[in-house]
Amino acid sequence: xxxxxxxxxxxxxxxxxxxxxxxxxxxxxxxxxxxxxxxxxxxxxxxxxxxxxxxxxxxxxxxxxxxxxxxxxxxxxxxxxxxxxxxxxxxxxxxxxxxxxxxxxxxxxxxxxxxxxxxxxxxxxxxxxxxxxxxxxxxxxxxxxxxxxxxxxxxxxxxxxxxxxxxxxxxxxxxxxxxxxxxxxxxxxxxxxxxxxxxxxxxxxxxxxxxxxxxxxxxxxxxxxxxxxxxxxxxxxxxxxxxxxxxxxxxxxxxxxxxxxxxxxxxxxxxxxxxxxxxxxxxxxxxxxxxxxxxxxxxxxxxxxxxxxxxxxxxxxxxxxxxxxxxxxxxxxxxxxxxxxxxxxxxxxxxxxxxxxxxxxxxxxxxxxxxxxxxx
Amino acid sequence: xxxxxxxxxxxxxxxxxxxxxxxxxxxxxxxxxxxxxxxxxxxxxxxxxxxxxxxxxxxxxxxxxxxxxxxxxxxxxxxxxxxxxxxxxxxxxxxxxxxxxxxxxxxxxxxxxxxxxxxxxxxxxxxxxxxxxxxxxxxxxxxxxxxxxxxxxxxxxxxxxxxxxxxxxxxxxxxxxxxxxxxxxxxxxxxxxxxxxxxxxxxxxxxxxxxxxxxxxxxxxxx
Numbered sequence: 056x057x058x059x060x061x062x063x064x065x066x067x068x069x070x071x072x073x074x075x076x077x078x079x080x081x082x083x084x085x086x087x088x089x090x091x092x093x094x095x096x097x098x099x100x101x102x103x104x105x106x107x108x109x110x111x112x113x114x115x116x117x118x119x120x121x122x123x124x125x126x127x128x129x130x131x132x133x134x135x136x137x138x139x140x141x142x143x144x145x146x147x148x149x150x151x152x153x154x155x156x157x158x159x160x161x162x163x164x165x166x167x168x169x170x171x172x173x174x175x176x177x178x179x180x181x182x183x184x185x186x187x188x189x190x191x192x193x194x195x196x197x198x199x200x201x202x203x204x205x206x207x208x209x210x211x212x213x214x215x216x217x218x219x220x221x222x223x224x225x226x227x228x229x230x231x232x233x234x235x236x237x238x239x240x241x242x243x244x245x246x247x248x249x250x251x252x253x254x255x256x257x258x259x260x261x262x263x264x265x266x267x268x269x270x271x272x273x274x275x276x277x278x279x280x281x282x283x284x285x286x287x288x289x290x291x292x293x294x295x296x297x298x299x300x301x302x303x304x305x306x307x308x309x310x311x312x313x314x315x316x317x318x319x320x321x322x323x324x325x326x327x328x329x330x331x332x333x334x335x336x337x338x339x340x341x342x343x344x345x346x347x348x349x350x351x352x353x354x355x356x357x358x359x360x361x362x363x364x365x366x367x368x369x370x371x372x373x374x375x376x377x378x379x380x381x382x383x384x385x386x387x388x389x390x391x392x393x394x395x396x397x398x399x400x401x402x403x404x405x406x407x408x409x410x411x412x413x414x415x416x417x418x419x420x421x422x423x424x425x426x427x428x429x430x431x
Numbered sequence: 432x433x434x435x436x437x438x439x440x441x442x443x444x445x446x447x448x449x450x451x452x453x454x455x456x457x458x459x460x461x462x463x464x465x466x467x468x469x470x471x472x473x474x475x476x477x478x479x480x481x482x483x484x485x486x487x488x489x490x491x492x493x494x495x496x497x498x499x500x501x502x503x504x505x506x507x508x509x510x511x512x513x514x515x516x517x518x519x520x521x522x523x524x525x526x527x528x529x530x531x532x533x534x535x536x537x538x539x540x541x542x543x544x545x546x547x548x549x550x551x552x553x554x555x556x557x558x559x560x561x562x563x564x565x566x567x568x569x570x571x572x573x574x575x576x577x578x579x580x581x582x583x584x585x586x587x588x589x590x591x592x593x594x595x596x597x598x599x600x601x602x603x604x605x606x607x608x609x610x611x612x613x614x615x616x617x618x619x620x621x622x623x624x625x626x627x628x629x630x631x632x633x634x635x636x637x638x639x640x641x642x643x644x645x646x647x648x649x650x651x652x653x654x
Contacts, residue, residue, distance in 0.1 A: 104550050130553035137554040143547035147569045156565065157555040206556060 058115055059242045060210045062101060066108025070096045072266040078210075078242035078259065080115075085257035085274065086246045088289065093266035094246040095140075098212050101244070102137050103130035114209045136203030136211040136241075141219055142195050144187040150174060150198045151183035157205040173201045178231070193224040200235075211243045217252060229255055250278065250290060262286050279338045280417045287336045287419065293388045294337045297421060302329045309413060315380040319357045321416035332421040341415020342389040345408035347399050357411040359387070366403045368393065377407060432625050435602050436610035443518070443606060444586035447525045448579055451533040454526075455578055459537030460567065464549070478535070480528045489595025492524045496596065521597040521604050528592050532581040540574015541567060573645045580641040584634045 059079040066072045074097050078084040086094045099105040100120075101112060109122040119128045145153050154170035161169060174183055177197040187195050196216055203211060216232075217225045233256060236243060247253055253260055253274055260274040270277050270286045281287040287295050298314040308323040312335060319335075327333050345358070364386060365376035373396040377387045387409065391401070401407060462474065480488055496514045497503045506514040514520040544567060552562040568575070590608045597604030599613065607626055614623035 099550075102550075102554055104553065130550075131556045131558065134556075135554055137551065139547045139551060141545075141547065143545060143551035145548060145551070145566055145570075156552070156557060159556060159561065202551075202555065 060101070060112070060114045060244075062097070062110070062112050064097065064100050064107040064110035064112075066110075070266060072096060072100075072107055072110075074263065074266065074268045076244075076261050076268055076271060078244055080240055080242055081236075082258040083236055083243045083245055083256055084259045084261060085253035086244060086261050086263055087248060087250060087253050088263035089248060092263045094248075094263055095214055096266065097263065098137075098214055098244065098246055101210065102135045102212060103128060103133050117209075134206060134209045136206060136208035138196070138199045138203050138211075138213045138216045140215045142187070142199040144195060144198055144202070146187050149184050149186055150179060150190065150194075150201075153187070153198055154202045154205050157202050160206075170201075170205060173205045174198070176204075177201045177235070191224075192220040193228060196220060196228060197231075200232075204239075207241075209241055211239065211241055213243065213245045215246055215248070217247075217249075232256060254278065262289055264289055279341075279415065281336065281419065283419055284334050284336075287334075292336050292338060294339065294342070296335055296385065298333055298335050300327045300329050300331045300333055300418075310418070312416075312418070315384065317357070317359060317380075319411060319416065320413045321418065322414050324418045327418050333418045334421050336417050336419065337411055337415050339389045341412040342387065343410040343412060344389070344391055344395065344399065345410065355410075356413060357416075358408060359411060360406060360408040361387075362406050363401060363403055366396070366401060373401070375401065375407075377409065432622065432629070433605075433607065433610040433614075436605050436607045437626070437629065439518075439602065439605065440587050440607040443521060443525055444583045446522050447529055447586045448533075448582050450522075450526050451529055451582055452575075452579065455533035455537045456568070456575065458534050459571075459574070459578075460541050460563070462534070462538045463541030463544075478531050481531045485528070485589065485591025486595060488528055489524070489592040492527065492592065492596050496520050496523065515596060516598045516600060516604060518597075518603055521593060521606075524592050524596040525586050525589065528589065529582045529585060532585050533578045536574045536577040536581060537571065538574075540571030540577075543574070544570045572648060576641050576644060580637045584637050587630060587634060 059077060059082070061077040063075045064072045070093055072093055074093070076084065076086070076097075086097060088094050096105060100107045103119065106127060107120070107122070110120065111118070111122070112120040114133070118124075118126050119133050120126060145156065148156065151167070151170050151174065154173055155166045158166040158169055171180070171183060174180060177200055179194060179197050179201065182190065182194060187198065190198065196219070199216070217228055220228065229252070245253070245256060257274050259272065260277045261271045262269045262277060264285065269289070270282045277286070278290045281290060281292065284295060296314060298312040298319070301311040301313050301318065303310050303323060303325055305323065305325075309320045310322070310324050310327070312319050312321055312333065314335070321335065359379050361377045361379040363375055364378045364382065365374075367374040369390070371393050372390045373393050374388070374390050375396070377389070378384070379387055389409070399407070462470065493515060494500065495502055496506075498507065498513055498515075503514050514523070548566065548570070549562065552566050557565065588608055590612065593604070593606050593609060597606070599605045599609050607630055611623045611626045611630070614620070614626065
């Protein structure tokens with residue numbers, strides 16, 4: 056039997072689900088999707104707090120749920136570590152006793168020492184006697200993590216564990232979780248709507264929308280090479296356009312597409328036949344701004360140009376919207392550091408040159424049935 | 432001062448609390464934790480003694496427990512004495528008219544516990560009993576305490592139902608509230624005054640103690 060956790064859930068209502076995912080021991084799987092996409096529902100079903108209409112859940116070869124065989128192991132017997140969004144600590148018990156409650160299957164004599172060890176591991180030594188209300192948000196989160204880990208669970212479930220703390224604390228907790236996970240031997244499933252968080256912490260990414268798992272894979276790959284337009288939009292890719300395939304140049308490992316009269320060279324993707332209509336997407340990190348004072352060789356790669364129609368400062372960066380081939384067509388979006396924008400004299404109305412890096416252009420089947428805004 | 436009436440009232444209040452405490456915890460917990468068909472009707476039925484005139488409730492209890500009723504006949508066939516106008520009958524009536532005072536505060540107490548806390552207990556591997564004992568009861572404690580105090584104080588002061596079901600048999604069903612009424616009827620205002628003052632003091636002490644304990648547990652929990 057395979058190790059780790061394998062989940063397949065299906066139901067029509069009350070919350071529709073059609074989710075398949077798996078996570079190996081020691082790996083972090085991020086479940087991402089917009090609010091209401093069913094992320095927490097999947098997590099609750101894994102913990103047995105909710106019974107899905109049909110499906111199976113297997114953990115380390117143990118069957119926790121199988122609708123066909125009528126298996127539905129009780130939550131208390133599933134050995135899950137669950138960190139709830141608002142931590143759900145026992146408010147009347149100290150940090151130590153919160154953790155000790157998760158250790159009831161151990162001999163009484165061992166419980167306190169084990170609880171102290173786990174609390175020390177999440178850097179809470181010295182605060183064991185405090186009740187949750189006397190701890191900061193970050194400290195409460197650590198108690199919740201300690202309580203979840205104390206039982207040595209077969210799977211660790213984290214439900215938006217960073218959403219209730221301030222930014223500085225969140226950055227620190229990210230680092231701590233990244234450190235902690237090196238020692239964890241169980242699969243970790245992290246629910247989040249924050250893609251940067253997923254990119255930072257996860258080994259694998261699963262995009263969920265309306266209860267359906269749309270794409271599963273390496274986080275960077277999912278975020279730069281989505282399978283469908285729907286995934287592209289869910290992972291926040293804004294540069295989504297339609298084009299026709301001209302042909303493939305296998306010698307140079309390139310596919311040629313035609314977009315608004317430009318011949319664009321893109322990474323070789325032979326799955327799309329010449330003549331086919333495709334949707335293409337480019338992450339903002341693969342759009343290069345041409346420097347006005349010092350032209351470089353890179354400018355020969357898929358050059359396009361157009362006037363800046365919006366120039367929005369966002370702290371240290373500036374978000375640019377560029378009209379390519381006319382103001383009535385969907386524009387290109389890119390973000391550049393504020394100093395780059397300043398040095399190049401970029402402002403609304405200024406004509407700029409851009410290179411669309413071939414390696415970053417990803418082709419998808421032309422599918423505009425699910426897109427609210429038609430890419431052109 | 433009618434000591435036997437006071438003792439009887441305290442005994443009645445004590446037994447009522449003792450019977451309603453486990454019953455209220457069970458019912459309050461069930462009503463807070465589970466959804467079921469007809470729940471609103473069950474809650475409405477249990478709240479009825481709050482709005483019904485005590486004499487009306489007393490009348491129905493008298494009819495339901497009287498010698499002509501199946502309940503009264505069953506009781507008499509076992510214990511050889513009538514249920515009405517006895518301490519046991521009075522206790523049964525007292526338990527029934529105190530249901531809302533006992534169950535509602537406990538239900539509110541259990542409802543105040545965040546559902547995720549129960550979920551967390553299950554994820555920690557706690558059994559249902561352990562969850563109730565270690566998590567839910569301590570968290571619902573203010574509600575339970577309110578229920579105990581309300582039931583106790585309300586039983587001490589109940590008049591209409593006691594008079595209808597129990598009559599006024601000294602040492603058996605004559606509670607302090609009835610004794611006060613008797614004294615006033617006999618123009619013994621001094622005696623009625625002393626007993627009223629004692630009742631006032633006991634009720635105040637009970638409610639004061641409840642508020643004090645609740646405030647202290649809140650301070651402890653919130654640092």
